[in-house]
Amino acid sequence: MIEGLRHILYPEVCVACRALLRTGEQLVCGSCLDGFSPYPGTAAGGDALKRVVRDHFGQEDVPAGAWCLYPYRGSGRLHDAMHSLKYEGIFPLGRLFGRKLGELVASSGPTGFDGIVPVPLHRLKLVERTYNQAGKIAEGVAEVLGIPLLPKVIVRRRYTDTQTGLTSSARRLNLHGAFGPGSQPCPPRVLVVDDVVTTGATMTAAAGVLRGCGASLVSFAAVALTEKI
Numbered sequence: 085m086i087e088g089l090r091h092i093l094y095p096e097v098c099v100a101c102r103a104l105l106r107t108g109e110q111l112v113c114g115s116c117l118d119g120f121s122p123y124p125g126t127a128a129g130g131d132a133l134k135r136v137v138r139d140h141f142g143q144e145d146v147p148a149g150a151w152c153l154y155p156y157r158g159s160g161r162l163h164d165a166m167h168s169l170k171y172e173g174i175f176p177l178g179r180l181f182g183r184k185l186g187e188l189v190a191s192s193g194p195t196g197f198d199g200i201v202p203v204p205l206h207r208l209k210l211v212e213r214t215y216n217q218a219g220k221i222a223e224g225v226a227e228v229l230g231i232p233l234l235p236k237v238i239v240r241r242r243y244t245d246t247q248t249g250l251t252s253s254a255r256r257l258n259l260h261g262a263f264g265p266g267s268q269p270c271p272p273r274v275l276v277v278d279d280v281v282t283t284g285a286t287m288t289a290a291a292g293v294l295r296g297c298g299a300s301l302v303s304f305a306a307v308a309l310t311e312k313i
Contacts, residue, residue: 099168099177100161111177112165120154120162126192129153133309137284145288147276149303151189153181156280156308166280166308170217178217181307182224182277189275189305190229197303198271199234200226203278203290204263206240221307222277236266237274238293263293270297275305282310 097104098113105113123129129152138146154162169177189195202222210216219235226233241264274294276287284304291302 099174100165111174111180116161116165120165122153123155126151126188129155129188129309133281133284133304133306136281136309137288137304140283140285141288145284145291147287147291147304148301149192149195149275151185151192151303151305152281152307152309153185153188154308155311157311162308169220170213170279173214175215175217175220178215178220178279179224179227181279182221182226183228184224185221185277185305185307186225186228189225195229195231195275196273197229197231197275198273199232199237200229200275200277201234201237201290201294203276203286204235204238204240204266206242209240218278221279225275225277225305231275234268234271234274236268237270237297238263238290239266263290265293265297270294270299272299273301273303274299275303278304278306280308280310281306 098109098116099111100116101113103113103115105111123132130150132155133150133152134146156162156166165177168174169181200222202216202218205213205216205218216235222233222235240262242262276290276294278287281287281304287304287306291299291304294302
């Protein structure tokens with residue numbers, strides 16, 4: 085958090101490589117943005133995300149639509165940037181990634197979404213971090229698409245253990261009953277937004293609650309998808 089506060093007060097260096105930012109650059113330098121190696125074309129990342137969900141949970145859980153910016157590994161500059169967003173308090177990165185994700189979604193044509201739903205944090209984790217990284221990403225997506233942000237359609241009602249290192253079945257069990265209906269009504273067509281997807285267990289669990297709340301079409305958008313090597 086101290087590093088995050090320092091960067092907010094003196095945002096002159098790239099959060100990924102610590103190089104000096106040039107005029108017009110914000111938080112991440114152009115070299116690192118290029119080095120994040122986005123999926124080629126509009127559909128590749130979404131197809132990869134759908135494939136991961138299908139492989140782990142079956143065709144019935146595949147979202148109606150899907151978008152993803154980057155393949156993700158457990159090291160490298162993208163990892164460092166996402167770590168800064170999630171754990172070091174550099175929350176403006178969320179809106180930066182969110183705007184890029186929103187541009188990707190918009191590039192595929194009219195969306196028809198009624199609202200954007202960030203994957204929620206449990207209230208205790210929200211107190212610990214002070215913000216929801218998925219919520220910050222969703223703000224950027226909503227800004228680009230001009231679609232309402234609906235952060236209270238679902239809530240995280242159970243504090244869950246970290247998903248890191250769990251199998252897909254263990255991830256699903258870990259998230260059983262983790263989400264529930266929130267205080268906002270759920271519209272028919274929603275886009276669920278998260279930061280990094282590994283098996284899709286979190287977004288799939290959230291989507292199940294949204295459908296139970298009345299959503300007839302649920303799509304996924306994520307900044308990154310864990311790449312198996």
